Amino acid sequence: xxxxxxxxxxxxxxxxxxxxxxxxxxxxxxxxxxxxxxxxxxxxxxxxxxxxxxxxxxxxxxxxxxxxxxxxxxxxxxxxxxxxxxxxxxxxxxxxxxxxxxxxxxxxxxxxxxxxxxxxxxxxxxxxxxxxxxxxxxxxxxxxxxxxxxxxxxxxxxxxxxxxxxxxxxxxxxxxxxxxxxxxxxxxxxxxxxxxxxxxxxxxxxxxxxxxxxxxxxxxxxxxxxxxxxxxxxxxxxxxxxxxxxxxxxxxxxxxxxxxxxxxxxxxxxxxxxxxxxxxxxxx
Amino acid sequence: xxxxxxxxxxxxxxxxxxxxxxxxxxxxxxxxxxxxxxxxxxxxxxxxxxxxxxxxxxxxxxxxxxxxxxxxxxxxxxxxxxxxxxxxxxxxxxxxxxxxxxxxxxxxxxxxxxxxxxxxxxxxxxxxxxxxxxxxxxxxxxxxxxxxxxxxxxxxxxxxxxxxxxxxxxxxxxxxxxxxxxxxxxxxxxxxxxxxxxxxxxxxxxxxxxxxxxxxxxxxxxxxxxxxxxxxxxxxxxxxxxxxxxxxxxxxxxxxxxxxxxxxxxxxxxxxxxxxxxxxxxxx
Numbered sequence: 001x002x003x004x005x006x007x008x009x010x011x012x013x014x015x016x017x018x019x020x021x022x023x024x025x026x027x028x029x030x031x032x033x034x035x036x037x038x039x040x041x042x043x044x045x046x047x048x049x050x051x052x053x054x055x056x057x058x059x060x061x062x063x064x065x066x067x068x069x070x071x072x073x074x075x076x077x078x079x080x081x082x083x084x085x086x087x088x089x090x091x092x093x094x095x096x097x098x099x100x101x102x103x104x105x106x107x108x109x110x111x112x113x114x115x116x117x118x119x120x121x122x123x124x125x126x127x128x129x130x131x132x133x134x135x136x137x138x139x140x141x142x143x144x145x146x147x148x149x150x151x152x153x154x155x156x157x158x159x160x161x162x163x164x165x166x167x168x169x170x171x172x173x174x175x176x177x178x179x180x181x182x183x184x185x186x187x188x189x190x191x192x193x194x195x196x197x198x199x200x201x202x203x204x205x206x207x208x209x210x211x212x213x214x215x216x217x218x219x220x221x222x223x224x225x226x227x228x229x230x231x232x233x234x235x236x237x238x239x240x241x242x243x244x245x246x247x248x249x250x251x252x253x254x255x256x257x258x259x260x261x262x263x264x265x266x267x268x269x270x271x272x273x274x275x276x277x278x279x280x281x282x283x284x
Numbered sequence: 285x286x287x288x289x290x291x292x293x294x295x296x297x298x299x300x301x302x303x304x305x306x307x308x309x310x311x312x313x314x315x316x317x318x319x320x321x322x323x324x325x326x327x328x329x330x331x332x333x334x335x336x337x338x339x340x341x342x343x344x345x346x347x348x349x350x351x352x353x354x355x356x357x358x359x360x361x362x363x364x365x366x367x368x369x370x371x372x373x374x375x376x377x378x379x380x381x382x383x384x385x386x387x388x389x390x391x392x393x394x395x396x397x398x399x400x401x402x403x404x405x406x407x408x409x410x411x412x413x414x415x416x417x418x419x420x421x422x423x424x425x426x427x428x429x430x431x432x433x434x435x436x437x438x439x440x441x442x443x444x445x446x447x448x449x450x451x452x453x454x455x456x457x458x459x460x461x462x463x464x465x466x467x468x469x470x471x472x473x474x475x476x477x478x479x480x481x482x483x484x485x486x487x488x489x490x491x492x493x494x495x496x497x498x499x500x501x502x503x504x505x506x507x508x509x510x511x512x513x514x515x516x517x518x519x520x521x522x523x524x525x526x527x528x529x530x531x532x533x534x535x536x537x538x539x540x541x542x543x544x545x546x547x548x549x550x551x552x553x554x555x556x557x558x559x560x561x562x563x564x565x566x567x568x
Contacts (some may be wrong), residue, residue: 007449102533105413105447107391129389137449163389165291165421249386 001079002089010091010138014052018140022049026141026168027087028132031055032072032186036176038085040145043173045086052139053082054091056098061127072186091139098134106130109156109163112250116152116263117274120240128153129160136161136168144168149175149183151261151276155248175275177203183275190271198236199268205230205242206277209262213279218256220244223279231266240265240272247278256281285363286373294375294422298336302424306333310425310452311371312416315339316356316470320460322369324429327457329370336423337366338375340382344390345411356470375423382418390414393440393447396534400436400547401558404524412437413444420445420452428452433459433467435545435560439532459559461487467559474555482520483552489514489526490561493546497563502540504528507563515550524549524556531562540565 004010017024025044029037037053044051055078062068079090106126112118113125136144144161146154158170176184181203182196191199205227212223227242246253247261256279263276288294301308309328313321321337328335339362346352363374390410396402397409420428428445430438442454460468465487466480475483489511496507511526529535531543540563547560 011449011451102443103447104394104396105391105444106394107389107448110388110390112388134447134449137451159386160389163387163418164391165295165418167295167421 001083001087003075003079004089004091005093006097007093007138010052010089010093013089014138014140017050024048024139024141024143025051026135026139026144027051027053028135028144028146029053029055029078030057030071030186031074031078032189033078033081034176034184034186034188036147036149036184038081039176040147040173041082041085041087043171044143044145047143047171048141050089051087052089052091052141053087054093054135054139055079056091056093056131056135058098058127058131059095060099060130061124063121063123066121067187067190072189091135098131107133107160107164109160112152112159113156115245115250116241116243117265118152120265125153125156129156132157133160133164136166141168143171145171145173147175148172148276148278149185150274151247151263151278152250155250158248181207183273185273187271187273191268195236195268195271198234199273201231201234201237202264202266202273202275205264206262206275209279210277213256213281218281220254220256220260223256223262227262227264231264236268238267240267242266244279285367285371287359287363288373288375289377290381291377291422294336294373294377297373298422298424301334308332308423308425308427309335310420310423310428311335311337312419312428312430313337313339313362314341314355314470315358315362316473317362317365318460318468318470318472320431320433320468322365323460324431324457325366325369325371327455328427328429331427331455332425334372335370336373336375336425337371338377338419338423339363340375340377340415340419342382342411342415343379344383344414345408347405347407350405351471351474356473375419382415391417391444391448393444396436396443397440399529399534400525400527401549402436404549409437409440413440416441417444417448417450420450425452427455429455429457431459432456432560432562433469434558435531435547435562436534439534442532465491467557469557471555471557475552479520479552479555482518483557485515485518485521486548486550486557486559489548490546490559493563494561497540497565502565504538504540504544507540507546511546511548515548520552522551524551526550528563 025048027040107129154172247259260279265274309332311324391413438456530537531545544563549558
């Protein structure tokens with residue numbers, strides 16, 4: 001396993017592999033790797049010759065009162081997991097390497113970053129798009145993999161890659177869940193046993209919505225009300241948002257047509273969790 | 285001469301040349317080519333195997349009351365000039381090709397875009413950085429050439445390329461002037477004969493500053509006052525700005541040290557002209 005800490009070293013590794021005609025897959029992460037990340041890496045290995053993962057807790061995407069300082073970091077454990085998932089090289093830069101003195105450039109996807117997590121975490125997506133653009137420029141992958149768990153992020157990055165004429169294809173990989181339905185997240189490790197149990201309310205409310213849609217309920221407002229009613233049953237859960245938008249445009253929709261994204265952000269104790277489901281209108 | 289109008293066609297041309305190991309030079313322009321542009325192209329041909337020029341009047345960098353509609357367009361004449369200067373291919377996309385329906389991504393270099401032309405043309409640099417980033421992603425050049433005439437633009441783009449880890453080197457080429465000192469600009473063709481004569485006041489005021497510095501005057505304010513005094517002698521000239529900043533950081537400086545940029549924007553009739561000079565402190 002190669003671990004590169006500098007941009008020139010990472011670029012050289014990419015150049016050497018390109019010269020050999022290798023197809024490059026890329027999985028950007030903040031570390032604290034779980035089965036969700038490993039699924040992205042295995043998918044990359046299936047599609048490409050060489051898989052590069054980045055492990056970088058990006059300061060620019062955290063708000064001032066968020067969990068940047070306590071975000072879990074374990075390079076040793078992460079690189080062992082990544083190696084077992086087929087990753088060939090890890091890019092693990094310092095914040096100074098990514099944002100040197102005088103750094104001033106930021107990219108923004110307007111409109112679709114202003115709702116959902118964009119409205120509860122101002123500046124978050126500007127940090128995500130900026131760091132991912134930099135990483136894509138450094139790694140120059142054929143394909144870059146992102147989890148559906150961060151649905152809005154994946155759509156924003158797809159939009160950015162298309163708008164900026166990048167060569168990398170943005171691949172969105174389905175959510176990986178625990179057996180009881182909890183979506184995997186590095187932040188799940190903040191949860192106490194009692195909170196871990198309470199956190200199941202997110203998936204339970206998504207399932208309620210899916211059943212309603214399967215039964216023919218296409219009214220966004222009615223579906224949202226039903227989701228809120230389920231979430232209210234859990235006293236440890238505090239709602240940040242529960243919203244339904246057209247998928248993948250994230251435009252408002254009163255009545256479901258085609259596909260819709262139902263996205264949740266819920267605080268369980270001090271931990272903010274997100275989850276989502278794509279609701280599909282039956283074509284029969 | 286190849287003229288490409290679509291992004292995929294341009295990318296294919298680049299890919300084919302890359303495969304042959306060709307070094308690619310790139311000169312982005314808005315057309316209306318003059319000797320300044322041609323100098324960039326000839327420099328590109330000297331340094332690289334293949335030179336690509338883009339001709340695209342970028343709507344996003346024009347303000348609502350600026351000259352987007354009347355900006356001179358002459359693809360036929362421009363491509364003949366470019367061919368004679370050694371250009372191998374021209375990228376000439378439509379606005380729709382560059383900004384398709386739903387386009388939402390913009391890049392911004394913060395701080396250094398807020399002064400000089402950034403303060404008199406709000407949003408201008410956001411348009412410039414966005415289109416140049418797109419063009420650099422499409423053309424993937426080894427070197428991209430920009431004129432010192434647009435000094436702030438060149439510095440902003442250099443900052444962007446460095447910050448976003450682009451592979452392209454940004455080359456800044458000296459200003460080309462008419463025999464009487466007027467800096468070449470596509471906008472010079474808006475000038476009446478009388479205005480053309482009046483426009484010489486820009487270069488004359490820059491020369492006054494250069495002489496002062498050669499004589500040991502290093503006080504920014506005193507130099508600026510002298511420049512304003514020269515500009516005031518021309519009744520057709522209306523000042524937009526005349527400012528001195530550290531070069532290349534564009535930071536404020538009270539006393540010249542090392543290098544300074546003296547940059548002017550002056551309206552002659554309805555035409556806004558810019559010009560600049562780098563003032564160097566003698567090391568003796």
